[in-house]
Amino acid sequence: MKRVRYDYETFVKDLKQLADSIPDSFNAIVAIARGGMTMAHLLGEYWNIRNVFVINSIGYEETRKLEKTKVFNIPDLLPCDDILIVDDIADSGETIKAVLDTLKARYPDKRFKTATLFFKPNKSIVRPDYWLKEVDDEWIDFFWSDDLKALT
Incomplete structure (x- = not known):
């Protein structure tokens, strides 16, 4: 398996490109912890969305x-209608599926969309x-995952 280093500068450029390619608007962002947290923070600032939440999965x-x-750590999404769920990568897809299933069961009247930087279609x-x-x-x-550890 090939390892690829993904640095901050590339991340910011890629996230801007991803954000600009999303035609829908949202009034909430849910980050899948931990990979989606940095994305959700920056997207919330970029789109001026204050309803930024975190959901956990293991x-x-x-x-x-x-x-x-x-x-677990399911957020209160009652005041929100259009929710973007973000994660860094759809690898096996099992995490996104579990989060979507959980949120749709809890909030059947809400509209959920998902966004990732990377996707493994195969x-x-x-x-x-x-x-x-x-x-x-x-x-x-x-x-x-690596930058702080590299300083020790």
Whole structure:
């Protein structure tokens, strides 16, 4: 598997390109923690959306894949109608699917769309509504996972 370093400067340029390619407007953003948190923060600032929330999911414990993805920390989306769910990558798609299923069950009258920077079309069970780059066998080393650790 090829490893690709994804730095902050590339992220900002890519996120701007992704944001500008999304034709819909939203009144809330839900970040899938942890990969979607930086995206949600910057998109909230860019689009002037104050309803920025975080939802958590766990699909692995260490390197062991869980039978079912756990979804928790479900935000109160009652005052919102059009919600964008963001994550860094749709790899297997299981996390996005679990989050979407959970939110749609809790809020059946809301409109949900998904956006990722990266999408693995040959692997993901979910096709995001919006994505910027398709990857195949790459492992993305995101700056938010590595940069602070590199300083120690």
